[in-house]
Amino acid sequence: MKRLILTLFLASSLITAPLMAADANGANESTAVYRTQWHKDMLAGYQSLATQSQALESQAQTYCQSPSSEELEATKRLWLDAFLAWQQVRFIDFGPVEENNRAWQFQFWPDPKNLVARKASYLLKDEAPITPEKIGESGVAVQGFPMVEYLLYDQTFSRSESALPAGRSCQLLVAVTRHIARNGETLANDWKGFQSNYLGSEQYTDTTIRAAMAGLEILEERRLATPMGLRGNGKRSIYSADAWRSGASLIAADASVQGLKKHFMPAFSKLLNDREQTDLAKRIEQQFEEVLANFPELDRPMAPLLSDDNAFKPLQSLYVDLTQLTALVNDRAAVELGVVRGFNSSDGD
């Protein structure tokens, strides 16, 4: 039997210091200035996603009209560019990206049951034409970057009869890239339309900071620690990583950190500085540089790094740098600002 730790009633521990807290005069101190900056910075990220997705769609059409190995390589390059543009804004988990599960549409992951491959096989065997409507009703495992990655990179698939540029596979490639491009365009437009609600609601400041915190946590825990065998059964497994088919797991991590630096940090640093957390702001900025210093050396496939203990070391360094960044943002800064992510609040029921 464990005796509870009965604490003295420092009731202050019950209180968070929400960012919209009333000041001494009872007036609400608006944080709209930070949201103005965030809105602008995130719009740039969404616009880049829209542009890159359109370039991918158009290249997929070019390739399928006149297939060649050069055009296939060009399609792979543009898939990566668009995928990395998504990685930069992937942490934004509120606002228009929530509608119709758009974030899941861009990237259905994790996929422990390999639904992407199963759905692809089902669609390619089916006789019905692959129309935009068909893609629209086929679920999130079909609608995003992992499906295109499967068609372009999956080793078993690319040795099969259905491999690109087979007609039906090309139809699927063009249809899915079109779906991604439409979603990218809609998302950028909807983000513009979201401006007045975003600027007008104080709670979006907390929401934005929580989004960055969640993005860092997912990166550390699910995108790195899990495939590195630091969680669960302790076994290293590339199949727990995202984008393992293309070997883009780590360059995607690089892009996600850069995305946080570009689209989140400017307003966040300003907020910390305004709250007289200058040292902390500086430490976080420095830690971003520490993490990014692991790249571009680590912009390479993760699988070989998992199978060799020597090669594993640079991955461990990245992981350690990232845990320090997460600790600074999610523990230090969040506590200073009174932003809480909890056992119940971050994943409810």
Place this chain on the structure above:
Amino acid sequence: MPELTRRSLIKATLAGSAALTFSGCGMLPRKAGSNSPQQYTGAIGLADGRFAVGAIAPSGQMLWQAPVNTRCHSGCNRPGTAEVLFFERRPGWAFYVLNSKTGEQRHRIEAVKGEHFVGHGVFSPDGRYLYAPVNRYEPGEGIIAVYDSHQNYRRVDTFELNGIGPHQITMHPDGQTLVVGLGGILTHPDYDRIKLNLPTMKPALVMMDRVSGNILARFRPSHHQLSTRHVDVSPNGTVFAAYQYQGPIHELPPLVARYHNGHYEEVDFGESVHRELGNYIASIVAHPENELVAIASPIGGTALIFNGRTGEVIEKSAIADCAGVEALAGGDFLVSSGRGKLVRMGKGKPGVEVASMPVQWDHHLV
């Protein structure tokens, strides 16, 4: 509404230290209006990442912690026995039958193929039949699964809800009517916890006869994205439902509904209170001894007590990640949080922390 002002903090501090000085233990009164064991049982997350079900005595002692395979959500006491059940969190592949005195596991009952539990259940008043909301995930149909505890929890019946995403279930004081929160959200275990039907949700508060399975009444909230998750009934038969709004956070719809004398209505706490609730309520409990109802929102970090008849907000406290609520004898409530806190609050008594321990309490105390 009184915030935790500096003055009330000082008062709370003094009251707290007095309690500690004069009694040391026995911090919590008895559980209100309940024949169930005098302890509070909840699903917990442990510091090392494992999960358990834990029970604390009113004296503030952790009585036991029973290890479980995965995160659990809520459960129910089996009337007239020393059994407490806990359900794995959605998608819940099993429920645990534990000895409520020792935490010893008596059964682990797995869901039928093609079904999963959703974290809640309730017994018939005689303690024989267990009614558990279940998702039949291939067709996406919500059902109430009936288990017979006299036959080692054999599945004996299935009631159709004609709807998607049932969540909490409770027993009406008439002993005959099941009250079910039908969340309306379609999920499938292959797709993690993705909400698959947000544009076409049809949430409802459902009343069902526990013997025939007939649906006696169905009430729809004012917006189709007001997921009707949690429910409770006061001794006079007033039913309360708590919503989780699936739309954007800058919209502030009502979050609580009340059904009494054939009349279903939503309770408006006003915009500023709604903002503090973050469009999400984790628990709702009607106090069996008075007219008060308590709700907790981990998203808003707010627990509040309102008058169940008038809808007037009586007391409100900022409690980070608060979720579980239980009624205490004498008229107060106990609120638990994902940060291991237990907080007592009541009319004229803002939150006073009574315990803190290195566990994370999940949504419900039973």
